[in-house]
Amino acid sequence: MMNYNTNIQQQQIGRSSKYENFPQSHQLITTLNGSVPTAALTTTVAFNNTNSSASSSNFTGSEDEISKKLPKEILLRILSYLDVVSLCRCAQVSKYWNILALDGSNWQKIDLFYFQMDIEGPVIENISQRCGGFLKYLSLKGCQSVGDQSIRTLAQHCRNIEHLDLTECKKISDAATEPLSKHCNKLSSVSLESCSQISDLSLKSLSDGCPNLLEINVSWCHLITENGIEALARGCNKIKKFSSKGCKKVNDAALNALANFCPGIEVLNLHSCDTITDTSIRNVAMRCPNLRQICVSKCSELSDASLIALANNNPHISTLEVAGCHQFTDIGFQQLGKNCKYLERMDLEECSQITDLTLAHLATGCPSLEKLTLSHCELITDDGIRQLAAGSCAAESLSVLELDNCPLITDATLEHLTSCHNLQRIELYDCQLISRNAIRKLRVSKKLSKVGIVGNVSNLSLRLFYPTSKSTHILHLLHLLLEQSLVQDDRDTVDVVKFSEIRL
Numbered sequence: 001m002m003n004y005n006t007n008i009q010q011q012q013i014g015r016s017s018k019y020e021n022f023p024q025s026h027q028l029i030t031t032l033n034g035s036v037p038t039a040a041l042t043t044t045v046a047f048n049n050t051n052s053s054a055s056s057s058n059f060t061g062s063e064d065e066i067s068k069k070l071p072k073e074i075l076l077r078i079l080s081y082l083d084v085v086s087l088c089r090c091a092q093v094s095k096y097w098n099i100l101a102l103d104g105s106n107w108q109k110i111d112l113f114y115f116q117m118d119i120e121g122p123v124i125e126n127i128s129q130r131c132g133g134f135l136k137y138l139s140l141k142g143c144q145s146v147g148d149q150s151i152r153t154l155a156q157h158c159r160n161i162e163h164l165d166l167t168e169c170k171k172i173s174d175a176a177t178e179p180l181s182k183h184c185n186k187l188s189s190v191s192l193e194s195c196s197q198i199s200d201l202s203l204k205s206l207s208d209g210c211p212n213l214l215e216i217n218v219s220w221c222h223l224i225t226e227n228g229i230e231a232l233a234r235g236c237n238k239i240k241k242f243s244s245k246g247c248k249k250v251n252d253a254a255l256n257a258l259a260n261f262c263p264g265i266e267v268l269n270l271h272s273c274d275t276i277t278d279t280s281i282r283n284v285a286m287r288c289p290n291l292r293q294i295c296v297s298k299c300s301e302l303s304d305a306s307l308i309a310l311a312n313n314n315p316h317i318s319t320l321e322v323a324g325c326h327q328f329t330d331i332g333f334q335q336l337g338k339n340c341k342y343l344e345r346m347d348l349e350e351c352s353q354i355t356d357l358t359l360a361h362l363a364t365g366c367p368s369l370e371k372l373t374l375s376h377c378e379l380i381t382d383d384g385i386r387q388l389a390a391g392s393c394a395a396e397s398l399s400v401l402e403l404d405n406c407p408l409i410t411d412a413t414l415e416h417l418t419s420c421h422n423l424q425r426i427e428l429y430d431c432q433l434i435s436r437n438a439i440r441k442l443r444v445s446k447k448l449s450k451v452g453i454v455g456n457v458s459n460l461s462l463r464l465f466y467p468t469s470k471s472t473h474i475l476h477l478l479h480l481l482l483e484q485s486l487v488q489d490d491r492d493t494v495d496v497v498k499f500s501e502i503r504l
Helices: 006-013 025-032 052-069 072-079 084-091 095-101 121-134 148-157 174-183 200-209 226-235 252-261 278-287 304-313 330-339 356-365 382-390 392-396 411-417 436-444 470-484 491-496
Strands: 109-111 137-139 163-165 189-191 215-217 241-243 267-269 293-295 319-321 345-347 371-373 400-402 425-427 452-454 463-465
Touching: 072 095, 084 095, 121 148, 148 174, 174 200, 200 226, 226 252, 252 278, 278 304, 304 330, 330 356, 356 382, 356 392, 382 392, 382 411, 411 436
Parallel strands: 109 137, 137 163, 163 189, 189 215, 215 241, 241 267, 267 293, 293 319, 319 345, 345 371, 371 400, 400 425
Antiparallel strands: 425 463, 452 463
């Protein structure tokens, strides 16, 4: 199955990697809580390999020069390009820079994900008061110490907020959404994913006060039912993106309400909403002509009727995830291949009834197909891969192909795939009929010369991919350095103080 959480997991594992030169989170927290330095730092700022005390003395003069040369408005404009950590570093330089760095105009977008373990309520309340009407984007993803009172303060002070991410804020309840509804009517995107205390009351509150809502995520909010979704759909009929992964009480009635009141929906994620049937999917397909991405993985009640309805009514669909939909057959995918030429990503894992015929339909009808998952599709054979590789998508688009646990494919499959010019990753775990010799041939192929192997090199566990080049790492490091730079083209300012050399 396609894993869209890989990047998030990597960020969580190494959450300090982006800010590895910012050694202690308490410095950031102290700054956000309003600590003002009594003078320029004397021991923690170093420039150009000089000693700390000399650097401090020189920098005091440099800071005065900057203040004289540039008006406050220009300095604020320059600081507006810095991220949270860089602003906090600047705030520690002197009293004047503290005032500039913590000016609300610099804090329109705040992402505290990398400091999720350290962020507590008072920090959010202080940010809210400092930023006021400037704040438009706030991500508190994973900040599990943030509670209802903090969100209440946020809503009262930051009434222009448009994007709010409260994913995994476990202490958040319905009491937090009421003030958002009352004060934040410009809210266009909100994520309440994995906020287990959120119920239908929150959706009713949002429907009353946030008519401009375009995106909402209530995934894994197990208390949500069709009543809340119907209220939301009635009051927020501009919704374009809706996600309710794992909400077992989201049923046909809920989906029909979305289709009837929110016809502009473009992205719909119903993963594991396993009570929905063909009836509601057909209604969505007919009433939501702009639908581009849909996930109904693990919705086991669905049949080919759903695929046919989507194919006949939504020809511009680009992403289709149907993993674990065991009732789907070649008949449904034949219609998709016939009508949906813009398909780019498909996850068909554990669609156990599909055969090579499905691949033949996709090969001829979906020239834009980039990522295809066929794991555990046990009826797929070499002939199906041959037809796929001979299709228009293989020549130009196909970059990822997952074939884990396809027991009938052999070395011939790898031979067919050498014609896929843009192929970057192949997954072949537990494909027992593929030999080491076929792997060697694939690696030395001119068209796949950059293919590498990761994991156990055996017939049973294998993944092929394009390894990241050294130049990619260099570009990434360069990007991080540029993130910390004040400006690239303002020669006078950079000559006076080089922010990339500041060490706190």
